[in-house]
Amino acid sequence: MASAAGDEVPNKMVILKRYVTGFPSEDDMEVVTGTARLAVPPGSPAMVVKNLYVSCDPYMRGRMTKHERPSYVPDFVLGEALVNFGVGKVMASGHPEYKVGDLVWGMTGWEEYTLVPKPETFFKINHPEFPLSYYTGVLGMPGLTAWAGFLDVGKPKKGDYVFVSAASGAVGQLVGQLAKLTGCYVVGSAGSDEKVNLLKTKFGFDEAFNYKKEEDLDAALRRYFPDGIDIYFENVGGPTLEAVLDNMRNHGRIPVCGMISQYNLEEPEGVHNLFQVVAKRVRMEGFMVLDYFNQYYKFEEEMAGYLKEGKITYVEDIAEGLEKGPAALIGLFTGRNVGKQLVAVARE
Amino acid sequence: MASAAGDEVPNKMVILKRYVTGFPSEDDMEVVTGTARLAVPPGSPAMVVKNLYVSCDPYMRGRMTKHERPSYVPDFVLGEALVNFGVGKVMASGHPEYKVGDLVWGMTGWEEYTLVPKPETFFKINHPEFPLSYYTGVLGMPGLTAWAGFLDVGKPKKGDYVFVSAASGAVGQLVGQLAKLTGCYVVGSAGSDEKVNLLKTKFGFDEAFNYKKEEDLDAALRRYFPDGIDIYFENVGGPTLEAVLDNMRNHGRIPVCGMISQYNLEEPEGVHNLFQVVAKRVRMEGFMVLDYFNQYYKFEEEMAGYLKEGKITYVEDIAEGLEKGPAALIGLFTGRNVGKQLVAVARE
Numbered sequence: 175m176a177s178a179a180g181d182e183v184p185n186k187m188v189i190l191k192r193y194v195t196g197f198p199s200e201d202d203m204e205v206v207t208g209t210a211r212l213a214v215p216p217g218s219p220a221m222v223v224k225n226l227y228v229s230c231d232p233y234m235r236g237r238m239t240k241h242e243r244p245s246y247v248p249d250f251v252l253g254e255a256l257v258n259f260g261v262g263k264v265m266a267s268g269h270p271e272y273k274v275g276d277l278v279w280g281m282t283g284w285e286e287y288t289l290v291p292k293p294e295t296f297f298k299i300n301h302p303e304f305p306l307s308y309y310t311g312v313l314g315m316p317g318l319t320a321w322a323g324f325l326d327v328g329k330p331k332k333g334d335y336v337f338v339s340a341a342s343g344a345v346g347q348l349v350g351q352l353a354k355l356t357g358c359y360v361v362g363s364a365g366s367d368e369k370v371n372l373l374k375t376k377f378g379f380d381e382a383f384n385y386k387k388e389e390d391l392d393a394a395l396r397r398y399f400p401d402g403i404d405i406y407f408e409n410v411g412g413p414t415l416e417a418v419l420d421n422m423r424n425h426g427r428i429p430v431c432g433m434i435s436q437y438n439l440e441e442p443e444g445v446h447n448l449f450q451v452v453a454k455r456v457r458m459e460g461f462m463v464l465d466y467f468n469q470y471y472k473f474e475e476e477m478a479g480y481l482k483e484g485k486i487t488y489v490e491d492i493a494e495g496l497e498k499g500p501a502a503l504i505g506l507f508t509g510r511n512v513g514k515q516l517v518a519v520a521r522e
Numbered sequence: 523m524a525s526a527a528g529d530e531v532p533n534k535m536v537i538l539k540r541y542v543t544g545f546p547s548e549d550d551m552e553v554v555t556g557t558a559r560l561a562v563p564p565g566s567p568a569m570v571v572k573n574l575y576v577s578c579d580p581y582m583r584g585r586m587t588k589h590e591r592p593s594y595v596p597d598f599v600l601g602e603a604l605v606n607f608g609v610g611k612v613m614a615s616g617h618p619e620y621k622v623g624d625l626v627w628g629m630t631g632w633e634e635y636t637l638v639p640k641p642e643t644f645f646k647i648n649h650p651e652f653p654l655s656y657y658t659g660v661l662g663m664p665g666l667t668a669w670a671g672f673l674d675v676g677k678p679k680k681g682d683y684v685f686v687s688a689a690s691g692a693v694g695q696l697v698g699q700l701a702k703l704t705g706c707y708v709v710g711s712a713g714s715d716e717k718v719n720l721l722k723t724k725f726g727f728d729e730a731f732n733y734k735k736e737e738d739l740d741a742a743l744r745r746y747f748p749d750g751i752d753i754y755f756e757n758v759g760g761p762t763l764e765a766v767l768d769n770m771r772n773h774g775r776i777p778v779c780g781m782i783s784q785y786n787l788e789e790p791e792g793v794h795n796l797f798q799v800v801a802k803r804v805r806m807e808g809f810m811v812l813d814y815f816n817q818y819y820k821f822e823e824e825m826a827g828y829l830k831e832g833k834i835t836y837v838e839d840i841a842e843g844l845e846k847g848p849a850a851l852i853g854l855f856t857g858r859n860v861g862k863q864l865v866a867v868a869r870e
Contacts, residue, residue, distance in 0.1 A: 246801040411796065430799050444792015448759065451778050451808035453594040458806045460799035 185210035187255040187285030188499045193240040197438040197507065200500040202238065203256070210287035214268045221272050221293040223262035228284050229310035230493075230503045230515040231344070234258055235437040246462075255283035256499075260519070261299070261309045262288070269293040277302055279309040284499055286519060297470055301478045311344050311514040312481065312488040315463055318473050319431060320348035322466040325356075327429035327459050328405045332357035335399055337418060340409035341382065342369040342489070344514035345431060349407045350379045351486050358405070361398045363414070365509040372512065376487055391417035402426070408458075410435040412443040419450040428458040438507055489513030533558035535603040535633030536847045541588040545786040545855065548848040550586065551604070558635035562616040569620050569641040571610035576632050577658035578841075578851045578863040579692070582606055583785040594810075603631035604847075608867070609647070609657045610636070617641040625650055627657040632847055634867060645818055649826045659692050659862040660829065660836040663811055666821050667779060668696035670814040673704075675777035675807050676753045680705035683747050685766065688757035689730065690717040690837070692862035693779060697755045698727050699834050706753070709746045711762070713857040720860065724835055739765035750774070756806075758783045760791040767798040776806040786855055837861030 185208045194202050214220045237250045237257075250256055260282040264272050272278065272293040280296030282288045290296065299309055311317060323345070324330065336353040340346045341362025350373065353360040361381040362373045373382035381398050388394040395403070395417055402423035408415060411433025418428070436442040451458060466473075480486040491511040493502035499517045506515055533556045542550050562568045585598045585605075598604055608630040612620050620626065620641040628644030630636045638644065647657055659665060671693070672678065684701040688694045689710025698721065701708040709729040710721045721730035729746050736742040743751070743765055750771035756763060759781025766776070784790045799806060814821075828834040839859040841850035847865045854863055 415796070430796075432800060433797050436797060442794045442797065444794045445796055446790045446792045448763070448778075448793055449781050449784060449790065451806060452780060452810070453808070455808045455810050455813065457808075458799060460801070460803045460805075462800070462803050465803065 181213075182209045182211055183287070184208075185286050186496050187283065188496055189253055189255055190238060190250045192252065193249070194235075194238040196440055198235065198238055198504055200504055203500040203503070205497050205499070208285075210285070210289070212287065213266045214289070216268075218268045219293065220289055220291045221267035221269055221296075222265045223278065223282055223288050223290055223296075224265050225260050225262045225282055225284075225286060225288060225519040226521070227307045227310050227492075228260035228282065228499070228517050228519055229258055229315065229344075230499075230506055230511075230517065231258060231316070232432055232434045232437065232506050234503065235507065255285040255288075256503075257281060257283055259310060259315045260284075261306050261314070264293075267293065272296070277306065279314055284496060284517070286496070297474075300471070300474060304478070304481060307490060307492060307516055307518070308481075308488065310516045311490055312348060312486065313474055313477055316344035316514060317348055317477050318466055318470055319463040320345045320352060321473050321477065322463060322469070323429040323431050323461050324349045324352050324405075324407060326466070327461045328407065328427050330356045330358055330405055334358045334404035335401065335423070336360045336405045336407065337395070337399065337403045338362045338379075338407045338409070339385075339414050340364070340434060341379065342372050342377070342513060343409065343511075346407070346409060347373075347377050347489060347513065348486065350377050353405075354378050355480070355485060366512075369509075369512060372489065376489065378487075385414070392420055395421040405429070407431065408433070412436055412445070416445050416447055419445070419447050419454075419456070422450060422454045422456050424454050426454055426456045428456060430458060430460040434507070491515045493517045495519070529561075530557045530559055531635070532556075533634050534844050535631065536844055537601055537603055538586060538598045540600065541597070542583075542586040544788050546583065546586055546852055548852055551848040551851070553845050553847070556633075558633070558637070560635065561614045562637070564616075566616045567641065568637055568639045569615035569617055569644075570613045571626065571630055571636050571638055571644075572613050573608050573610045573630055573632075573634060573636060573867040574869070575655045575658050575840075576608035576630065576847070576865050576867055577606055577663065577692075578847075578854055578859075578865065579606060579664070580780055580782045580785065580854050582851065583855065603633040603636075604851075605629060605631055607658060607663045608632075609654050609662070615641065620644070625654065627662055632844060632865070632867075634844070645822075648819070648822060652826070652829060655838060655840060655864055655866070656829075656836065658864045659838055660696060660834065661822060661825055664692035664862060665696055665825050666814055666818055667811040668693045668700060669821050669825065670811065670817070671777040671779050671809050672697045672700050672753075672755060674814070675809045676755065676775050678704045678706055678753055682706045682752035683749065683771070684708045684753045684755065685743070685747065685751045686710045686727075686755045686757070687733075687762050688712070688782060689727065690720050690725075690861060691757065691859075694755070694757055695721075695725050695837060695861065696834065698725050701753075702726050703828070703833060714860075717857075717860060720837065724837065726835075733762070740768055743769040753777070755779065756781070760784055760793070764793050764795055767793070767795050767802075767804070770798060770802045770804050772802050774802055774804045776804060778806060778808040782855070839863045841865045843867070
């Protein structure tokens, strides 16, 4: 059926079926087929994007819960496609700066086609010579997160002792490599021997350990950091943060990126030794990648350079097809993914 | 008995009798009389100080405990005089820059006379026109703490919403007034109606409340800060910190000065909502006044100016005589003191 707004086509999507408390399951989501139009209404500045890759990120867990007081990101809407960063190709546009065929990344839907009302919230892809999936990771939001969080919030100096949790994940693997490029000593923790091996052999961490095999995390940290930790890049929270606080050095810094260990708990765990923040003069600072979007293109050039020179290596874990989306997302919380998890919606 | 090191005189002192776990009692200390010499050995760069005022500070609680791993300040030594900041007059000196009769403040003993091996750790008193006791407070360590913690760590801007806990104490009363001088809106909490009244009528806080009368601290903070808190000057820790975290504004700052609510607990309470540090991009930063000692004389001039111009008001609670020292120190933890607690050792 033709219309001013273009032909309707089927649009497969992953929707949220119900709000989640505790651990999410695949069954909280559903893959359904709706419709989309591949044109924008006349006069509208919107664009239609064909989604190629969508990203699975831990922070999405928060959006699966119904919040009484507004959260820092909106809750997902039941029955609608999940929303997150992804890579796409412009299929139709009423915006003067976004043309049909442009490759872009930004906040899109877990679906084949997304109508984007504000194209200016999307970034152009300036380095299509890399796999486009990289723009959900090393060249996209997680890359900018690692770069801004480690360099701007962490303020590393050559010789600093750096600890990274969730170190083989999308952000952790890059933080570790940026730390090595800065001349730091870097230790990472991860949840399987395979990941630990990756950290040491592929990403160049000085040391790495499987936290699931450590009965006493404090003792492990004392072993790897006999002189203490200057920078802890915080991805997990809870007991790990507690053990780290006891092992920080004076004037240490903790860029707080996320706390994945706490996202599925109905009652988050308590951190009991915050007085260490005083005793060690620690700066613990939360940050959000959105605050650094104005530096994105600068970051993109810098990171593209590192990739070309082979100074940064990148590992991703791609689920093929939206049907695999729910399992891929849940897998973040069981640690099933090895490297950056994403979903390939279409290979073009 | 005369000797090369001078005459021996009686030296009353407050000693620690036993290390403390849980809540300390007066009985953990004892007032005894030893001896002191009022001269320094020939050739020594030491000095002997006659103590006039010694300060009671919450951080001293940590020094009353025996630590397995070294703490950030040394544990007190059993049987020896307690050690803390105080004001004194030089009685004898082998140091070229410290002369008999000089008025000084620095780390001294809870006793009548103290032999100071390193006089250069003491500051000269440049404004003896103020009560000398002020050098244990508004012109001494707590004053520098408030000044550095609020201005340098807190980075206030005009119009910021500021919350101060333990607000009538040595540091809190000054933070509130510095916040008003900066053009902030300031609310303080304290543990009695008398203190709350002091905050509003004497120190110029915009609002103040008695936290012991609030069943729901979160609700109280929402009442006083409907738009949230930009700066929380943290003196108490525990459940107060938790309630504050839920009420911080984006990019809020928490200079962490101390956590007095936790010092006497055998197991510190947990803080369960640290994820707010990410959601609100909060900077939580511990600091220690020692790191600002190189700015002391600059601070002294600035604060002396405020006092002379009547821009800063100061309230102290003076216990007369070393015999009252143990009760005065314990009183910090029951909130008995109104204003800055100190002990007058000698009035001269």
